[in-house]
Amino acid sequence: MTDLRRRALEGGKTLSRKAQSKQSSRASSQANSRVNSRNVSRHGSDEEDGNASDGTNWSVNSVDEVLALEDTDLAGTATDWQEELGDRIAQILDRKRSNIAGREENFSAYVRFLTAKYAAEELYGKSEELVGAFLKSIKTESSEKETVLALKALVLTIITITSETVYDLVDTPLKRTINDSKSSVTKNAAIHALGCATFYGGASLEETQEIMDFLLEIVESDGNSVGSGDDGAVVTAALEEWGFLATQIEDMEDSTEAAIEAFIEQLDSSEPSVQIAAGENIALLYEKSYTEAEEDEEVESYDGEDPEDESPRDGPKMVKRYEPYRRIDKLRHTLSDLASISSRRLSKKDRKSLHTNFSDILNSVENPTRGPRYQNAVNQETGKRYGSRMTIRIHRTGVMKIDKWWKLHRLQALRRILAGGFMTHYEKNEVIFDSLPYVEADALSVF
Template sequence: MHDLRRQALESGKTVSRKARSKQASAASSRASSRANSAANSRVPSRAASRQASDEEDGNLSDGTAWSTNSIDDVLASDDVDSPSDVWRTELGDRMEQIIDRKRSSNQGREESLRAYVHLLTAHYAKEDIENKIGELVPAILKSVKSETSEKETASALKALAITVITEPSEDIYEMALHQLKRTISDSESMLAKTAAIHALGTVTFYGGTSVEETQEIMDFFLEIVESDGHSIGAGDEVDVVTASIEEWGFLATQIEDMEDATEPAMEAFVEQLDSSDATVQIAAGENIALLYEKSYTELEEDEDPPSDVEDIDEEESISGPKMVKRYNVYRQEWQLKHTLEELAKVSSRTISKKDKKTLHSNFRDILNSVENPTRGPRYQKAVDKETGRHYGSRMTFRIHHGGEMKIDRWWKLHRLQGLRRILQGGFIVHYEHNEVILDSLPYGLPII
C-alpha cells in the first residue's frame, strides 16, 4: 500500500464573455444521537476562499485562512475525545448500516453516511475500514447511483472521498470512475454534480492512477470549464465551474511535465478571469500561477545553463538550485498581466467590499508569480537587512506542537486546499496520523 501511495504522489452564476452571448429517523442510543447531531451540521462542498481571517481558522498565518464553518464545532464535540472503543463501535455500526441497504430507509442511510463521514474526518480509522472496503464502496456507490435524495447522494460522495484518503486503493478508482462521471454529466442536482467533481478529483489523486488516466480526468474537468458548465448540463453554475477548476489544479500538481497541456488550459483559465463571480476568478488565477510555476524547473547536473540570462532565476539560485525557464506559458502575456493588474486593484461599485479585498489580495500574489514564476503565494519583496535578500513567501500553515509548514509554492497551496476541501476541520488529525497526508505535504519536498 505504501508503494501505491508513493505512485500517486510522485508522479451563484458565473458569466464569462463566452456565456454572456447565452439550486430523520430517531437515534437508537446516546452515542448514535450525538454522532447524528454532529454529522447533520452543515458542511460545505468546497472550502471558502483562502482569504478569510486568521481568527476563523487559526492554522494559517499572514492573514491567510479558510473558514471551516460548522465543521470545527463538530470536531470539538465530546465524541471526538471519547475513548476509542466508543467511536470505533459507532463507526462499526455505521458501516454495517451502510452495507446492509435492505434494512435501511433513505433517511436512515443519509444519517449513517453523514455519521460515517464525521467519524472518518475526526479520527484516522484506516485499520477499522480496510477490511470493509470491498463491501463499503459498492454500497456507497449504490447511494450515489440511486439518487433517492440529494442529501443522501451528496453524503455518499463525501463518504467516498474520505474513504479513499483514509485507505487509498486503485480498486476504488476502478469501481467509482464510471458512476462519478455519470453523476457529473447526468444528475439534475447541482449539489450532486459539485460533490461528484470533488470526489472524482480525490479518487483520481489517491487511487494509484497512471499519468495518462490523470490527464484524461483533467481534460474532462477542463471541458466543463471551457463550456462554463454547459457540457454537463450545468450552464453558468458557480459551484460546478469552481469545483472543476479547483480539481484540475489539484491534479496538475502530480504532473511533472505540463508543457503540452499548458496552452489549452491557459486559454480556459484566462477566459474565466472575466467571470462575474470572485470565486471562479480566484480559482482560475491560482491555476494560472501554478502553470507559470511549473514552467521553471531545476537545472540538471549535466545540463549547460541557457544562453539567455532572462531564462534563469538568479535570485532563487543564490540560496537554492538554479531554476531555469523551460517554455513560454502564454502568448499574450502582456494582455494577461494587464488583466491581472486590473483585478488586483478592481474598484467597481457592483463588487462587494469583501470581494474587492479578496480579489486585491489574491491577484497581487498571482500577478507577482506571473512576472516571477519562482515566487510563491504571499511573496514579500521587502529586503531583510541582515541577509540583504527578499523576505520571500510569508505564508505558513501551523500544526500542533509548535510546528509549521511554509507554503512557499503554488503546488503546496493547491494540495493543502484540496485536502482541506475533504478533511476540513479534521485536517490536523489526519496530518499527524495519516501517512497519505504527510506524503502529500511533507517538509522539504522538492518542487514538482
C-alpha cells in the same frame, strides 16, 4: 514521523517528456456565455477562511479546538467512537433494512468519524463493500442529502484505505452523476470526488490526463458540457480539481497554452471563486514552466528573478524551459486589473480576496519562481527578501512553508476533504503526508 517520510520528495507522481503521451490539440470552441452564478465565493478573507498570508494564522491550536468539539459530539470516551463507527458501518452495509432518513443519518455520522479520526484499522477488510454501498446511493439519488453525504463518505474512505483499483470502480458512476444529476450541489460534490479518486485511487497518468480533459471541457463550456450552464459552483469545482490533478504532471508544455486560454476566459466571470481558481491554475502553469537545472547544465543567469533578490539563490537554480503563453502583455493587464478591482457590485470581502490573490498570481506570472504570498520587502537583519510567507504550523514549533503553487493546490484540496481533521490525518495518514511532505528545512524560518 519517520526520517524517510520527512525526506519525501516534493511533487508526487511525475511524468517524463518521453513517457508522456502527447495530448491532441484541443479544437473545442469557447462558449460565448460567461459564468454568472449566485454562489458565494469560497475564497474568503484571511481571517475568515484560514488562508495563511503574512505569517501563520492557520495553526494547530485552532484545529485542535475543532477536533475537541468533534470528539465531544462523537463519543463520551476515547474508545466509544470506534464502537459506534463499527455500528454505523454495519448499518450502512445492511442496506435492505434501511430507508432514506436512516442512510442520511448513518452517512453523516460516518463522515464525522472519518473526518475527525484516522480510522484505517476500523475500515480494514470492509472498504470495498462500503464503496459499493456508497455507489448505490450515488447512483439512485434518492435524496440530494443522501447523495452528497455518500460522495463525501466515498472520498474519506478512499483517502483512509489506499487502493490501486478504486478509481476503476468509481470513474464511470461519478462521471454519470456529473453529467446527469439534476442537482448542482450533487454535481459539485461529484466533481470533487472524481478528483480525489483520480489522485488517490490508482489512476494512471494517462487516465489522469483524461480526467483533466473532461474537467477542462466543463470550464471551456461554462458548465454546459455537463448540463450546468453558467453554474459558478460547478465551474469552480472543475477548475479546482484540474489544478489539483495538474500537480502530478511533470511536463505540461504541450497542453499549457490551451489550458491558459480557457482559464483567461474565466477571469471575466462575475463569480470571484471562478476567477480565483482560474488565476491559481495560471500561476501553477507558469511555475511548471521552470524546472531545476541539471547537474551538468550551465546557468549563466537566474532566469525570471530580480538580480537584487538573493533569496532564490539559497535553493536550487531554476531554468525556464518554455513560454507558457504568447500574449503575456494581455494576461498581465487582466491580472493587474483584478489585483486592483474596485467594483461596487462586489462585497468588501470579495474585493479583498481578489486583491490579495491576484497580486500573488501576477507576481508569479512575472516571476514564475516566486510562490504564493511572496513578499518583496527586505529583511533588515539578513538583507534578503522575505519571500513566500504563507506558512502552516506543524505541532507546536514546526512550520511548513507553502512557497510553491503546487503545495497550495494540494493543501486546499486536502482542506476541502478534511476540514478540521486535516492535522490528525496529516500526522497519522501516510497517504496525506506524502501528498504534502513536511521537510525539516521548512521549519527553519518562523515569521
